[in-house]
Amino acid sequence: MPTAIAVTGPDLVLPSPDRHTPSAAVLQSAVQSPRTYSLDxxxxxxxxxxxxxxxxxxxxxxxxxxSVARRLHAVRSVLESDRIAIVRSDLPPLGLAVLALQLRQLSVCDFSPGVLASAARLLSHYIHAGALLGSVARLDRGRIDVSLESHAKSWLPGSQFAALAAPQPELVKLTGGDEVDLPGPGFATTLLYAPGRLAPDWVTGTLAPAWKSQEVTEVQLPAESERWWATAKLVEFAAAIPDISVLYQLVSSVRRDDCHWCGLELIGDRCAFCAAPLPPPGERPAQPTRTLVPASHRLRPAAGPAPAPGTSALPRGAT
Structure with missing residues (x-):
């Protein structure tokens, strides 16, 4: 059986794109109250x-x-298990659902659990997640910087804003034209959008063509989206790599190390299972030469963002 991908809500489970992609496990301990769902x-x-x-x-x-994070850590502690990775993410709800889908797709590949869990942070940098908003008056400034001018304009009837939460926060006021000032992906993506109480015309008719999205798909708005974006007048969207072969090569091209604490493989600078940081380069053991992409998986995407083997796939400045 492939490594289980678990989520904290049923609306974070997008439909499987094919019969090979497993579904995600919805953790009832996160969905239900501790009063109705005991620790046992x-x-x-x-x-x-x-x-x-x-x-x-x-x-x-x-x-x-x-309370949700505390319950997950309590379960991991009581079970004394090193087979549970708790991965926190700053992505908005639809973006997180897309990340879960990508991990589900990769779970059927030959990646070890440590590499798969570490890949969550890597893949997050290639998801463009945002929303069309009818108001930014209550938007959390810790997530996206809202200027006083934008805050004031959000009270005007009919005002609309385009916000990007990842990979870099951005907020622009729409003027009614066809221009798109949100920085888009430089690689092939599918655009998913989830309408709230706004019409999705700008997302489907302006944003999608500007971002050169290969496919545009409507999905259900996650229940958490209105709270995350602090308004019901929204259309949430997320552009991401849909091709499993590109995702595979993206993850495969990154250097792998063994965690000095739990022994699992990892990519990046920290183990997702035990949270142990990777030792400085001078203290790491020499890595054996390995074939990162098996011959059966060597697919050459036309516009994939995968870096050269042996280099870091994290964008410059990412942590």
Whole structure:
């Protein structure tokens, strides 16, 4: 069985694009109140996932209530298991659902659990997640900087804003023209959008062509989106790489190391399972030569963003 990808809500599970992509496990311990879903039930739920899949990667949004994160860490602590990775993400709800889908796609490949869990942070930098907003008056400035001018204009009837939360926060006021000032992806993507109480015309008719999206698909708006964006007048969207062969090469091209604490493979600078940081370059053991992409998987995408083998795939300035 592939490594289990677990999420904290059913609306973070997008439909599988093919019959090979498994669904995600919805953690009832995160959905239900501790009053109605006991710790014993939460332990049984997680233990069952481990028994069936070997390892569990639990995606938890940074915006989730503190009680959700505490319950996940409590379950991991009581089980004394090093097979549970709790991955926190700053992505907005639809962007997080897309990340979960990409990890689900990659879970059927030959990546080890440590590499797959570490890939969550890498893949997040290639998801362009944002929203069309009818108001930014209550938008959390810790997520996207809202100027006083934008704050004042948001009270005007009919005002609309285009906001980008990832990979870099951006906010622009729409003027009614066809211009798109939001920086888009420089590689082939599919655009998913989820309408709230705004018409999606700007997203489908202006943003999608400007970003050269290969496909535009409507999905259900996650329940958390209105709280995350602080308004019901929105259309959330996320542009991401849909091709599993490109995702595979993107992850495969990054140097792998072994965690000095738990021994799992990882990419990046920290193990997603035990949170141990990677030692400085001078203290790392020499890596054996390995074939990162098996011959059966050597696909050459036309416009993939994969870096050269042995280099870091994180964008410059990313942490």
């Amino acid at each position: 039930q939460a332990l049984t739920e997680m233990h069952t996932l481990i028994e069936h899949h070997g390892y569990v990667i639990a995606l938890c949004p940074s915006s989730a209530p503190a």
